[in-house]
Amino acid sequence: METMGRHVIAELWNCNEDKLNDINLIEKIFVDAALKSGAEVREVAFHKFAPHGVSGVVIISESHLTIHSFPEHGYASIDVYTCGNRIDPNIAAKHIAESLEANVVEKVEVPRGKGPVEVKAFNKM
């Protein structure tokens, strides 16, 4: 497999706070996001924190999707990393941002597996 990959880092602000605290919903959103982008799901692991917040990952054949949610701040930090050229990580990131009702999204795409790179600034989604 080629090393080249695309890694979308996104900051989701002003999300629906109830959704950010619902582990079952977040897991479903993430699996759906992976499938919608054409990825193959391999492992799923999510964790609910007390008193609030969810962390989780979906390992796909093409790398991973992760989330850390902070319901009390309406914020979620997400990563969508896909190896190869077949899949566009932005499709999954967009699905997640819309599903969590993010009102402000900042994101940056980092090329992976190609050696040293200059990383661009965060952009509005």
Add this chain to the structure above:
Amino acid sequence: METMGRHVIAELWNCNEDKLNDINLIEKIFVDAALKSGAEVREVAFHKFAPHGVSGVVIISESHLTIHSFPEHGYASIDVYTCGNRIDPNIAAKHIAESLEANVVEKVEVPRGKGPVEVKAFNKM
């Protein structure tokens, strides 16, 4: 919990190819790296691909560590993301790079949870 976090993205080149294909060893290295940096391990999920390569994640109370290895290229792509100021993700990244015998390491640290940011270029580790 505060949203502020530190996300180290590292590209490990010219690693030990046998180690990059050993799922049990990689899982141990990652759990050790998390503990060494002072993190609390919550979930562990690793997957071995055929004919080669390992993907995996350690979810910690403070966010996550991930890897995707490409033994045939001597390459591993790793992320260490820690929320808050208590833990330095570079400690875990250094442990992983040394354990996988990486000869060339490029990394960048991305601030998370603080709004839009300018991301610096990859640096030698």
